Amino acid sequence: MKLVLCLSALLAMSSAVDQICRKMSPCGADCYSTCDNPCNCDLTAEGAVPFPMYGGKCQEPGFCESEFLDLQDCIEEGGPSCPRKMVSMNDLLDSYSKYDFRIDVRSVEEWNEGHAEMSISTPGLAKNPANNYLDLIEGKEDAKILVYCKSGGRAFEAARHLLKYGFNNIHSFYHGGFPNFEARVTEVSEQDKKNHPHKNLCYITGGSDICPSPLPRSHVSSAEDIMSLGENVKLVDVRPLSYKESFDNAARAPANKNRALKKFLKTVDEGVDTLVTFCEEGIFAFMGAKKLMKLGWTGPIYFYDNGGYRDLKKLFMEE
Numbered sequence: 510m511k512l513v514l515c516l517s518a519l520l521a522m523s524s525a526v527d528q529i530c531r532k533m534s535p536c537g538a539d540c541y542s543t544c545d546n547p548c549n550c551d552l553t554a555e556g557a558v559p560f561p562m563y564g565g566k567c568q569e570p571g572f573c574e575s576e577f578l579d580l581q582d583c584i585e586e587g588g589p590s591c592p593r594k595m596v597s598m599n600d601l602l603d604s605y606s607k608y609d610f611r612i613d614v615r616s617v618e619e620w621n622e623g624h625a626e627m628s629i630s631t632p633g634l635a636k637n638p639a640n641n642y643l644d645l646i647e648g649k650e651d652a653k654i655l656v657y658c659k660s661g662g663r664a665f666e667a668a669r670h671l672l673k674y675g676f677n678n679i680h681s682f683y684h685g686g687f688p689n690f691e692a693r694v695t696e697v698s699e700q701d702k703k704n705h706p707h708k709n710l711c712y713i714t715g716g717s718d719i720c721p722s723p724l725p726r727s728h729v730s731s732a733e734d735i736m737s738l739g740e741n742v743k744l745v746d747v748r749p750l751s752y753k754e755s756f757d758n759a760a761r762a763p764a765n766k767n768r769a770l771k772k773f774l775k776t777v778d779e780g781v782d783t784l785v786t787f788c789e790e791g792i793f794a795f796m797g798a799k800k801l802m803k804l805g806w807t808g809p810i811y812f813y814d815n816g817g818y819r820d821l822k823k824l825f826m827e828e
Contacts, residue, residue: 565677739783
């Protein structure tokens with residue numbers, strides 16, 4: 510049994526490495542070379558990878574062997590070895606729900622004590638190379654990724670491991686970690702009684718009695734991903750009626766029209782068990798989903814976020 514599991518893990522890692530290696534390098538190497546050199550590119554006479562990719566940019570030969578800036582230097586000055594952005598608490602409050610993926614590098618024990626639902630657990634990434642986690646992060650090299658831990662230090666080290674492997678849009682949260690940003694997001698949301706819960710909070714808690722479930726575009730690769738969320742899924746277009754084009758089988762219920770939302774709930778087919786709201790970018794989708802819950806919908810409900818009708822149209826046309 511152990512041999513089978515080991516072989517499966519090796520095959521999965523090989524597939525992930527091959528996926529990265531198939532990418533074309535703009536840096537003059539014979540493959541997509543990075544500091545961790547997952548593709549075994551040709552080396553220079555000195556043993557260095559020629560013009561490696563790091564942070565989405567072509568670096569000079571020898572860059573990977575040079576001294577990288579530390580956490581404080583990256584916060585204060587920045588430089589080519591730093592993550593794309595060093596994220597403060599205020600930055601996080603503005604952008605937490607806008608990332609494609611959120612990576613939590615705390616230990617398993619810390620994760621079990623509490624974590625954000627819309628996050629990926631990669632314990633040990635601060636000490637180990639990114640290729641140890643390909644089963645979790647493969648295919649996300651170009652995605653906008655937030656990395657966090659408990660206080661900022663491990664997140665920074667993990668961010669560098671991702672950058673060395675070939676990830677290019679890494680944002681490192683340095684102003685604390687999960688426990689305090691969860692508390693801050695909750696506090697800000699609860700203080701805003703009119704709009705509570707905020708979208709950031711729903712990305713942390715996931716679907717709940719007050720939160721619809723986030724369904725970000727980055728987590729959806731096919732129409733089947735959406736239609737398999739329930740036994741009978743209904744798409745709900747919550748854009749203003751001035752948007753004429755929509756799906757033939759989607760309900761129209763503008764998020765800014767309570768009367769239309771109430772009418773939809775009265776007329777929705779009894780067999781429908783799951784709703785997915787969508788708009789143009791996600792703001793109205795979230796608003797509409799929250800209102801439908803307040804008006805009495807008790808089944809699973811998702812809001813399509815960081816994308817909208819045009820993105821969904823492409824997915825459904827591919828079916």
